[in-house]
Amino acid sequence: MIDEICNAIVRGESVKLSSFATFQVRDKNERIGRNPKTGEEVPISPRRVMTFKASNVLKQRVLKAHTARKTRQKVQAPAS
Template identity: 85%
Template sequence: MGGKTLTRADLAEAVYRKVGLSRTESAELVEAVLDEICEAIVRGETVKLSSFATFHVRSKNERIGRNPKTGEEVPILPRRVMTFK
């Protein structure tokens, strides 16, 4: 798995080529879609993009971890994490 990283600019360029919007409109569209996905995730909603992936926020309970250098037990606080399937 190596190779090129797909950026927002790359997505906007692809929209420009395939849809025919101007470069500015394409960039604005990509930003609007990504912003909406981010806002939905922050609200705790599941975002499902059919035939691609699902973004979901889940809660993790407090647990005991270990400092890898010292071996000392350290509490890991409860938190919310995003999953991508």
């Protein structure tokens, strides 16, 4: 299954995994970047990049787990 997903992304197709995320490939144009160490401007060549967009279901699960962890930490913290 992973191979099929990878192959579809390589072909430039959008892959949506319900309740998880969407993977897409997009083209980025050539642009001028800057070397942070020297300040020198350098051209960045055009390329294709993959984007990952989490579904709302996944975002909510992560937020819920984070909130629960914060609550447990408060309960377990020693009294000062």
